[in-house]
Amino acid sequence: MNHLKAIVIKFVMIAVVLGIILSGIVGMEFSDTLLISLVLTVLAYVVGDLGIFQNAGDYTERKKRNLIATISDVILAAIVIYFMGQSMVQDSSNFLTAAIISAIVIGLGEWFFHKYLDRQVFNREEIHHDAQRNY
Template identity: 55%
Template sequence: MNHVKALIIKFVMIAVVLLVILTGIYDVEFSDTLLISVVLTLVAYVLGDLLIFRKTGNRSDNNRANHNESDHTKRNAIATVADIVTAFLVIWVMGEALFADTEDLMQAAIISALVIGAGEWFFHKYLDRNVFPEKNDHTTTTTR
């Protein structure tokens, strides 16, 4: 259930950004913007959040509490950059296929990707607290 809620939050964030930028500024059709939002949400969640954010920085040492904040910052930075690149590529490729006028597509994709990336930075904090609790575990385990 936590993943469903996270997907909904991510979709709303992406859809709002793309509706404002693509539809509001660049006059992209509403339906095209929603289609890009759905595809980008799914691709970015799997690649950026499940494969990169969740899997990077696993701590195996006994001093987890001291590394927790720096670990989160490192994972967050890596995943955010991956999300920006993913957003740019999905918007650009789908835009080339869907839009009749692609003159400003590169600019629209860059602006959209950067704004989505800013939102992703905070979304990853939500994921750490609510969806991936094993990454936020402050307990230490020692084996003898």
């Protein structure tokens, strides 16, 4: 259940960012924005959060894990947004800029989302407190 809640939070975050930038500023159809948001959410959760974030160092290296996962999320977001958007937009001359800006804003949200994952989804906060008591 925690994973489902995390995926919904991630989707809403991505959809809001892409809705503002791609639909509001670039003029992309909102349905296309939602499709990109859905694809990016699933890919980023599986690859970035379950794959990279959960396995990029041990729990005590929080900042390192978060930095690695956030950078990979930004790169993944830029690639997905750019290539999916290119196929959906008539005038794609400035779409690279929109994809990069969107990816950076999503990356800022991901930094905080990873902290949420540690505390609420992966329950690592409890493990961390137990480990500190044993030292």
